[in-house]
Amino acid sequence: MELKAMRIFLAAAEEGSITKAAESLNLPQSTLSRQLARLEEELGAKLFTRGPQGIELTREGLMLRRRSSEVMELVERTRSELRLCGRDRPLTGDISIGAGELAATDALAEYIEVFSKRHPHVSFYLYTGSATEG
Amino acid sequence: MELKAMRIFLAAAEEGSITKAAESLNLPQSTLSRQLARLEEELGAKLFTRGPQGIELTREGLMLRRRSSEVMELVERTRSELRLCGRDRPLTGDISIGAGELAATDALAEYIEVFSKRHPHVSFYLYTGSATEG
DNA sequence: TAAAAATACTCCATAGGTATTTTAT
DNA sequence: ATAAAATACCTATGGAGTATTTTTA
Numbered sequence: 001m002e003l004k005a006m007r008i009f010l011a012a013a014e015e016g017s018i019t020k021a022a023e024s025l026n027l028p029q030s031t032l033s034r035q036l037a038r039l040e041e042e043l044g045a046k047l048f049t050r051g052p053q054g055i056e057l058t059r060e061g062l063m064l065r066r067r068s069s070e071v072m073e074l075v076e077r078t079r080s081e082l083r084l085c086g087r088d089r090p091l092t093g094d095i096s097i098g099a100g101e102l103a104a105t106d107a108l109a110e111y112i113e114v115f116s117k118r119h120p121h122v123s124f125y126l127y128t129g130s131a132t133e134g
Numbered sequence: 135m136e137l138k139a140m141r142i143f144l145a146a147a148e149e150g151s152i153t154k155a156a157e158s159l160n161l162p163q164s165t166l167s168r169q170l171a172r173l174e175e176e177l178g179a180k181l182f183t184r185g186p187q188g189i190e191l192t193r194e195g196l197m198l199r200r201r202s203s204e205v206m207e208l209v210e211r212t213r214s215e216l217r218l219c220g221r222d223r224p225l226t227g228d229i230s231i232g233a234g235e236l237a238a239t240d241a242l243a244e245y246i247e248v249f250s251k252r253h254p255h256v257s258f259y260l261y262t263g264s265a266t267e268g
Numbered sequence: 269t270a271a272a273a274a275t276a277c278t279c280c281a282t283a284g285g286t287a288t289t290t291t292a293t
Numbered sequence: 294a295t296a297a298a299a300t301a302c303c304t305a306t307g308g309a310g311t312a313t314t315t316t317t318a
Contacts, residue, residue: 001209002136004283019297028285033299035283045216052292052296060219067212071205075135078201082179085194138308153272162310167274169308186271186317 003075005039006068008032009047013065017054137209139173140202142166143181147199151188 011021012032022029040047047061057065145155146166156163174181181198182189191199 001213002138004136017297018299027283029298030286030300031284033297037299043213043216045219050292050298052298054297060216063215063219064212067208067215071208071212074201074205074208078198078205079135079177081197081201082177082194085179085197151272152274161308163273164275164311165309167272171274184273184317186269186273188272 005035008035009039010068013057139169142169144202147191
């Protein structure tokens with residue numbers, strides 16, 4: 001079961017017709033017919049009853065419609081999250097840190113090291129009271 | 135983004151290596167390499183850093199791993215639900231309904247009609263007080 | 269420099285596409 | 294009898310499979 005098949009199934013369920021679903025997806029009716037037959041075979045479940053004015057969902061079809069919607073929604077959320085995640089990726093620039101007394105210099109250095117691995121194009125300038133006082 | 139690509143991605147993330155993932159899936163390494171490059175291109179996100187001892191997930195990769203797992207889980211639940219749903223499909227047999235007085239015979243008949251459409255191989259025998267009393 | 273990944277190339281399965289036949293009311 | 298689905302058939306895209314080259318720590 002692939003997402004493409006689920007999209008086709010959802011369109012057919014939505015339209016109540018394989019032919020109309022094909023139009024809405026800009027695909028030939030034969031492709032949808034084949035894909036849906038294949039899906040039913042793979043799942044071992046009859047998803048529609050076919051009649052001369054379209055299709056009607058069986059109980060299994062109704063269940064698959066609900067679940068497929070959830071899947072598509074989750075996939076869409078994943079896509080948009082990835083887009084957002086990508087926004088702050090390639091950090092570049094300089095960061096200066098200064099203080100009269102800086103207690104945890106070593107710990108800070110570790111953090112900076114980790115950060116630098118992730119963002120190699122950011123330069124650090126660290127000033128502490130003890131180092132610059134003399 | 136198709137489920138096949140997600141499965142490949144999850145295997146690679148799991149193994150920390152495209153080569154090992156290919157072995158675990160019984161597919162050529164080249165196929166996985168291509169599919170993963172294609173996936174990164176489609177999503178516009180770099181999912182791994184490639185090194186001489188394998189791959190390491192980027193932040194986007196980590197996010198996609200979590201979401202892909204959720205998707206696969208949901209798809210699996212869908213499959214098993216469909217299997218369960220199919221179990222009680224082809225009802226067959228006889229049902230007898232009898233009562234001294236049956237007030238809502240007409241309403242009951244409607245229900246039976248609907249039920250019979252769904253389960254055409256179930257026969258009904260209906261006895262009411264007024265019909266059988268004489 | 270030695271692994272692992274990427275690329276090149278062939279072959280094949282299957283989706284896309286067009287036309288026709290079958291089905292169900 | 295008619296609209297819709299199924300089937301037949303051809304084409305083309307893309308995955309599977311094998312071999313080789315490139316990359317990177």
